[in-house]
Amino acid sequence: MSQSLEDFARGKLAALEQRQLRRSLFETDRLEDAVAIRDGKRLLSFACNDYLNLSQHPDIKRAAIEATERYGVGSGASRLVTGNHPLFRELETRLARFKGTDDACVFGSGYLANLGIIPTLIGPDDLLIADELSHACILAGGTLTRGNVRIFRHNDVDHVAELLATHRADHPRALVATDGVFSMDGDLAPIAELSALCETHDAWFMTDDAHGIGVVGAGRGSSFVDGSKVPVPLQMGTLSKAIGTYGGYLCAAQPVIDFMRTRSRTFIYSTGLPPAAVAASIAALDLIEEQPEYAASPLAKARLFCELLELPRAESCIVPVILGDPARTLSASQMLEEEGYLVTAIRPPTVPEGTARLRFTFTAAHADEDIRRLAAIVKTRVMTS
Numbered sequence: 001m002s003q004s005l006e007d008f009a010r011g012k013l014a015a016l017e018q019r020q021l022r023r024s025l026f027e028t029d030r031l032e033d034a035v036a037i038r039d040g041k042r043l044l045s046f047a048c049n050d051y052l053n054l055s056q057h058p059d060i061k062r063a064a065i066e067a068t069e070r071y072g073v074g075s076g077a078s079r080l081v082t083g084n085h086p087l088f089r090e091l092e093t094r095l096a097r098f099k100g101t102d103d104a105c106v107f108g109s110g111y112l113a114n115l116g117i118i119p120t121l122i123g124p125d126d127l128l129i130a131d132e133l134s135h136a137c138i139l140a141g142g143t144l145t146r147g148n149v150r151i152f153r154h155n156d157v158d159h160v161a162e163l164l165a166t167h168r169a170d171h172p173r174a175l176v177a178t179d180g181v182f183s184m185d186g187d188l189a190p191i192a193e194l195s196a197l198c199e200t201h202d203a204w205f206m207t208d209d210a211h212g213i214g215v216v217g218a219g220r221g222s223s224f225v226d227g228s229k230v231p232v233p234l235q236m237g238t239l240s241k242a243i244g245t246y247g248g249y250l251c252a253a254q255p256v257i258d259f260m261r262t263r264s265r266t267f268i269y270s271t272g273l274p275p276a277a278v279a280a281s282i283a284a285l286d287l288i289e290e291q292p293e294y295a296a297s298p299l300a301k302a303r304l305f306c307e308l309l310e311l312p313r314a315e316s317c318i319v320p321v322i323l324g325d326p327a328r329t330l331s332a333s334q335m336l337e338e339e340g341y342l343v344t345a346i347r348p349p350t351v352p353e354g355t356a357r358l359r360f361t362f363t364a365a366h367a368d369e370d371i372r373r374l375a376a377i378v379k380t381r382v383m384t385s
């Protein structure tokens, strides 16, 4: 009956397979200290965004278990119905304090946050300007605006200035959005320059700090690097990376947050996060605030790896080694797996054509000697081939 449907899917998969772009799931059992078990084989993971290894931390697990016992496993409804268990207030207050804003709004995930935030602020008459390497969910949020979306060359402030000078006046509202830390390249956005430029043109500025919170700027994120505090009126991020749990957030001024809670569709029409996730995020923020040296350690590990390979100094816990060709990248990833390291091959469409890469992520649990051994293998068997 659904022959055409199955034929469609099969045909698409075959074409992707031919280009080495078919994707598969591998069952992975993640343990403490960045260890992952695949096919019964013990691997040291350089592939996870759990930069502080908090997903396995005993105090944080305990917070999740206690919240489950007290409030149950699910929240039962949208937060605007009966899903707003008491832990949300505490988490939002904590996030706002951490980011220096009036308030915060927690969403189901980072992806859902961007799908909710962007079209709530920007409509069909308005303008969204986004970095070309922005995360997929910023661009998806842009599509939902049904407005005008302009893409700027990666980290090119002059290009943003040009787009604002040419188009800003034609639209009542404009939003400039970028990753704070780029998820596949690990570099930082020029946040201070973009913030100042947006101010000049009355464009709103949003950073997606999925890979910043917890690990850069003493854990406070990409607007706080080197002791600075760049004014960013919309600070979005996720709780599913360094925070180790799940959920997305926006930190902003009170009326902006109140408006999100009233109109953002992914907030209104999706169930509130489970109590365990919210409690675990609160416990994780406690730990990050109490132990800034611990929060700084994954970045130091990434920098050691870069030094060993003579790569540019890391600005975040993410270090790409760009190989270009998907097949070559896959075989490098397989070779590293045989050596006991889990390193993901990232291919298009996650990254632009011709830039397939190994993406290394560093965590507090990585020992320097493991980083040295990994770097030696990459140097002799990946970068030279």
Ligand SMILES: *Cc1c(COP(=O)(O)O)cnc(C)c1O
Pocket: 109, 110, 111, 112, 135, 137, 179, 183, 208, 209, 210, 211, 238, 239, 240, 247, 248
């Ligand atoms: C991972 C990521 C997201 C999505 O967050 P989830 O909580 O995993 O949905 C959004 N933006 C960026 C930049 C990311 O890296």
